[in-house]
Amino acid sequence: MRIAGIQFCAGREPGPNLARAGAQIAEAAAQGARFIVLPENFACYGGDYRALAEREGGSMQAWLAAQAREQGVWLLGGTLPLVQRADGSAVAAPRVRAASLLYGPDGALQARYDKLHLFDAQVADAQGSYQESARFEAGDRLRVADVGGFGIGLAVCYDLRFPSLARALVDRGAQVLVYPSAFTAVTGAAHWRLLLCARAVETGCYVLGVNQCGQHSERRASFGHSLLADPWGRVVAELDDAPGILLAELRQDEIDETRRRLPVHTHQRLLTGLPDDIRDD
Numbered sequence: 363m364r365i366a367g368i369q370f371c372a373g374r375e376p377g378p379n380l381a382r383a384g385a386q387i388a389e390a391a392a393q394g395a396r397f398i399v400l401p402e403n404f405a406c407y408g409g410d411y412r413a414l415a416e417r418e419g420g421s422m423q424a425w426l427a428a429q430a431r432e433q434g435v436w437l438l439g440g441t442l443p444l445v446q447r448a449d450g451s452a453v454a455a456p457r458v459r460a461a462s463l464l465y466g467p468d469g470a471l472q473a474r475y476d477k478l479h480l481f482d483a484q485v486a487d488a489q490g491s492y493q494e495s496a497r498f499e500a501g502d503r504l505r506v507a508d509v510g511g512f513g514i515g516l517a518v519c520y521d522l523r524f525p526s527l528a529r530a531l532v533d534r535g536a537q538v539l540v541y542p543s544a545f546t547a548v549t550g551a552a553h554w555r556l557l558l559c560a561r562a563v564e565t566g567c568y569v570l571g572v573n574q575c576g577q578h579s580e581r582r583a584s585f586g587h588s589l590l591a592d593p594w595g596r597v598v599a600e601l602d603d604a605p606g607i608l609l610a611e612l613r614q615d616e617i618d619e620t621r622r623r624l625p626v627h628t629h630q631r632l633l634t635g636l637p638d639d640i641r642d643d
């Protein structure tokens with residue numbers, strides 16, 4: 363199955379971001395991609411997330427559904443800010459949920475995953491500090507979805523640093539881990555490739571990191587370098603730090619063969635259950 367990752371530099375306002383993403387989605391579909399992934403905060407980066415956040419059925423969600431339907435592809439909207447949880451309850455202001463939304467080729471919503479780990483960190487130099495938990499509420503459910511016969515484990519950006527989430531997704535049938543991201547230029551240069559390849563090697567999964575790139579504002583820059591690692595930990599395709607489309611093939615036989623030779627996913631001895639505040643969807 364051919365997949366595509368859309369890499370670009372989002373600004374604060376949805377209009378230009380959606381126009382840019384739409385052109386790249388059409389291009390990726392024309393190149394034969396069946397599953398297209400947009401980065402974290404693809405529709406709005408760094409603005410007033412609560413003011414832009416949607417209820418179920420909002421216009422940014424409708425845009426994703428229309429893109430999937432018009433191009434006839436599976437489309438993962440990296441994250442959109444939503445004011446409701448999956449059960450319809452309200453997220454208290456000023457926070458929102460960072461929801462990763464998967465639409466099928468018919469335009470129907472097939473899965474929702476809300477980012478579990480929030481990026482509260484001090485990044486060196488001009489990048490300054492991040493306090494994601496001041497503006498976002500953490501998710502509370504795990505989600506694996508089927509796309510063209512592949513088990514797709516949903517995760518977002520900073521989640522990449524937590525191998526226990528990758529492991530829990532594998533236990534639930536994930537064969538491909540996707541990380542739509544807005545990984546910073548500073549932490550990306552240090553850790554992005556290392557973390558993506560490590561998650562692949564330790565789980566026997568393909569790992570797809572779809573990142574933003576470039577300078578969003580004076581103090582915010584993203585690393586780019588969207589890449590696909592295969593289950594052996596080889597980088598099979600990678601972008602540089604400019605906007606672009608990552609195209610690559612997922613092969614079921616690569617997953618099966620790697621897992622047959624090195625079945626680490628069946629050998630783990632320290633198995634832990636989910637904590638009380640995290641559930642299966």
Ligand SMILES: O=C(O)CNC(=O)[C@H](CS)NC(=O)CCC(=O)C(=O)O
Pocket residue numbers: 402403407408409481492493494519520523544545546549550
């Ligand atoms: O704050 C914003 O508006 C934009 N930021 C984001 O979109 C998110 C949440 S703050 N970025 C990350 O999670 C970076 C993680 C990362 O870079 C790492 O783990 O090293």
